[in-house]
Amino acid sequence: METGSAMANRTFMAIFAHPDDESFGTAGTFAALARAGARVVLVCATRGEAGEISDPALATPDTLGAVREQELRCSAQAIGADSPILLGYRDSGMAGTIENEHEDAFATLRPMP
Ligand SMILES: [Zn+2]
Numbered sequence: 001m002e003t004g005s006a007m008a009n010r011t012f013m014a015i016f017a018h019p020d021d022e023s024f025g026t027a028g029t030f031a032a033l034a035r036a037g038a039r040v041v042l043v044c045a046t047r048g049e050a051g052e053i054s055d056p057a058l059a060t061p062d063t064l065g066a067v068r069e070q071e072l073r074c075s076a077q078a079i080g081a082d083s084p085i086l087l088g089y090r091d092s093g094m095a096g097t098i099e100n101e102h103e104d105a106f107a108t109l110r111p112m113p
Contacts, residue, residue: 007037014041017106018048018091019072027079034080042076042084045106050093065091 012033016022022030022042034040047065059067069086076084089106093099 011039019068040081046091050091
């Protein structure tokens, strides 16, 4: 991997659907890039509002988006990335679920007539 000034002039951007996607498989690479001097930018389409809650002590369906956003912000800080950019779409959940029908869901976007 390049180090020093060569990495200082580079920006790496990754776009994910949900908070925590940045942690699966790519966090170590992005942390290494940041440590080598690169700018790392994480872009997240949603706040993961339709995700599963594995421990009810951590979130409720009403707070899940805020909790996951905060987790993403902590993850970005641990990686050494910029403050994450959230695009503000609502999580559309799994294919065929009622979450797909939410008016702010990415899955509901249609081409302009
Ligand atoms: Zn995901």
